[in-house]
Amino acid sequence: MIKVEHLQKRFGPKIAVDDVSFSVEKGEVLGFLGPNGAGKSTTMRMITGFIPPSSGRVSVGGFDILEAPLAAKRLIGYLPENAPAYSDMTVAGFLAFAAELRGLSGDAKRKAVHRAIEMCFLEPVANQTIETLSKGYKHRTCFAQSILHDPDVLILDEPTDGLDPNQKHEVRTLIRTMGEKKAIIFSTHILEEVEAVCSRAIIIDRGRIVANGTPAELKRRCDHAGTVTVRLAKSAPGAAEKLAALPGVGKASAQEGGLFHVIPCDKSGTGIAAAIYELAARETWTLEELHTEEGRLDEVFRSITLGDKSTKEVAA
Amino acid sequence: MSAIFTIAKRELGGFFNSPVAYVFLVIFLLLSGFMTFMISNWFGMGQANLAGFLVWHPWLYLFLVPAVGMRMWSEERRLGTIELLLTLPVTPWQAIAGKFLAAWAVLGIALLLTFPMIVTVNALGHPDNGIIVAGYLGSFLLAGAYLAVTSMTSALTRNQVVSFIISVVVCLFLILAGFPPITDLLVRWASPGVVETVASFSVMTHFVGLQKGVVDSRDLLYFASIIGFSLFSTSVILRAHRAG
Numbered sequence: 001m002i003k004v005e006h007l008q009k010r011f012g013p014k015i016a017v018d019d020v021s022f023s024v025e026k027g028e029v030l031g032f033l034g035p036n037g038a039g040k041s042t043t044m045r046m047i048t049g050f051i052p053p054s055s056g057r058v059s060v061g062g063f064d065i066l067e068a069p070l071a072a073k074r075l076i077g078y079l080p081e082n083a084p085a086y087s088d089m090t091v092a093g094f095l096a097f098a099a100e101l102r103g104l105s106g107d108a109k110r111k112a113v114h115r116a117i118e119m120c121f122l123e124p125v126a127n128q129t130i131e132t133l134s135k136g137y138k139h140r141t142c143f144a145q146s147i148l149h150d151p152d153v154l155i156l157d158e159p160t161d162g163l164d165p166n167q168k169h170e171v172r173t174l175i176r177t178m179g180e181k182k183a184i185i186f187s188t189h190i191l192e193e194v195e196a197v198c199s200r201a202i203i204i205d206r207g208r209i210v211a212n213g214t215p216a217e218l219k220r221r222c223d224h225a226g227t228v229t230v231r232l233a234k235s236a237p238g239a240a241e242k243l244a245a246l247p248g249v250g251k252a253s254a255q256e257g258g259l260f261h262v263i264p265c266d267k268s269g270t271g272i273a274a275a276i277y278e279l280a281a282r283e284t285w286t287l288e289e290l291h292t293e294e295g296r297l298d299e300v301f302r303s304i305t306l307g308d309k310s311t312k313e314v315a316a
Numbered sequence: 317m318s319a320i321f322t323i324a325k326r327e328l329g330g331f332f333n334s335p336v337a338y339v340f341l342v343i344f345l346l347l348s349g350f351m352t353f354m355i356s357n358w359f360g361m362g363q364a365n366l367a368g369f370l371v372w373h374p375w376l377y378l379f380l381v382p383a384v385g386m387r388m389w390s391e392e393r394r395l396g397t398i399e400l401l402l403t404l405p406v407t408p409w410q411a412i413a414g415k416f417l418a419a420w421a422v423l424g425i426a427l428l429l430t431f432p433m434i435v436t437v438n439a440l441g442h443p444d445n446g447i448i449v450a451g452y453l454g455s456f457l458l459a460g461a462y463l464a465v466t467s468m469t470s471a472l473t474r475n476q477v478v479s480f481i482i483s484v485v486v487c488l489f490l491i492l493a494g495f496p497p498i499t500d501l502l503v504r505w506a507s508p509g510v511v512e513t514v515a516s517f518s519v520m521t522h523f524v525g526l527q528k529g530v531v532d533s534r535d536l537l538y539f540a541s542i543i544g545f546s547l548f549s550t551s552v553i554l555r556a557h558r559a560g
Binding site: 009010011012045048049050051052069070073074076078080081082084085086087088089093097098100101102103129142145 | 318319322323326329330333334395396397399400402403404405406407558559560
């Protein structure tokens with residue numbers, strides 16, 4: 001549905017987005033991660049046709065955003081950063097306005113507005129002017145605008161920014177359910193959100209894509225990923241050596257209080273926890289804890305976005 | 317076409333939901349009444365025409381039209397709603413036209429609300445109503461020209477005050493280039509040809525003809541091209557701003 005090829009954006013001498021390519025199909029939810037100022041919003045603005053790229057191509061549903069902007073924009077629902085809305089309008093009036101510009105009229109318009117109000121829990125404020133709303137409601141009003149026409153493509157720039165935990169949860173659930181039928185890109189810097197919602201994530205740093213994969217794949221890039229923690233009730237002599245001798249295990253080290261860290265030779269190796277369990281059964285060790293470290297997205301994020309910088313600074 | 321209409325409808329709603337439209341209407345009517353009766357001394361002139369009324373419009377519009385139009389694009393830029401508007405399936409040209417037409421309609425309503433002048437002059441004498449219609453047409457086109465200039469200046473900045481000041485200065489130039497006291501002064505230094513060329517850029521030169529009841533296609537073309545050029549510049553400025 002969305003195809004981005006070698007996208008680049010320069011603002012004067014500064015390169016905000018540099019050679020970004022990816023594609024998103026229907027049924028995918030792509031999380032866009034990155035530190036502030038990494039180029040997430042700029043990329044989204046180029047995809048939605050708000051700003052033209054310096055070079056590269058964007059096509060949405062087969063329509064080039066520069067050559068057939070209206071056809072492409074009809075397929076897109078877009079929630080810009082900070083959820084702008086005409087503050088002098090009522091929620092229902094604003095949504096009706098957006099629906100009309102989407103080419104809906106009469107009954108179809110009324111139904112679309114009603115549906116969006118319902119899906120975004122806006123009933124209590126439907127007839128209030130937007131300037132009187134709290135940030136959360138204002139945000140959801142703009143979000144409602146983006147799903148009015150049930151678009152095939154949703155581009156959401158920080159959809160949960162400024163929401164309370166309950167609202168965040170509602171919005172995530174909404175994105176996940178809609179993601180089954182749509183192509184969705186959303187940006188965030190909340191990492192747990194990526195794990196909860198995305199089928200794929202891209203980490204972007206200083207305008208470049210530095211990682212692209214499923215959340216599980218990304219987590220596996222963590223240094224601790226795959227490490228199995230074993231805690232035995234009673235200290236068993238020679239346990240560390242026996243653990244290290246298991247097939248697939250690279251290193252086993254004994255810690256305080258019957259605790260062992262077992263590091264596999266291959267991070268994607270999944271079998272070692274089972275092997276450890278069988279070993280414990282044979283040796284009649286009492287296992288208090290057996291836990292495979294999945295890796296933590298925030299650590300991966302930090303190591304990718306910070307680690308990169310330090311090496312570059314050294315090179316410079 | 318329907319997108320232009322939808323945007324214009326929203327803008328009109330914006331004008332009438334806020335004090336902008338009402339303040340403008342009241343101030344316009346009060347000031348034009350004051351100028352006509354107190355300064356032109358319309359009743360004392362003893363003439364059955366609206367010259368003493370319409371002659372003030374270039375000066376009234378000089379401040380009031382930029383006040384109505386200054387928020388047109390600067391507010392969109394300040395609130396970020398421009399990003400929303402231009403990512404909807406709408407061409408920039410439709411958005412520009414919709415906003416312009418809505419504000420122009422407000423100016424037109426203000427002008428229509430001066431109808432008691434027409435009633436009065438017809439009750440008191442036997443005016444040439446053709447001249448009056450031409451004069452109103454001129455006034456409306458003049459307001460449109462100023463408004464288009466304001467549309468351009470409001471696209472330049474997210475600050476309404478800056479937009480207001482620049483458009484007043486540009487409109488003032490459009491008046492003064494053909495204002496007799498200034499052109500009379502210029503003739504002393506420049507050749508009449510140069511003065512005439514500069515004056516032909518002025519709204520005054522073209523407004524005066526319509527006030528006299530002469531609907532000259534050159535005057536209509538002048539106003540149409542000022543409006544067209546300014547709105548085109550608006551689209552260029554908006555595009556340049558988006559391109560960064």
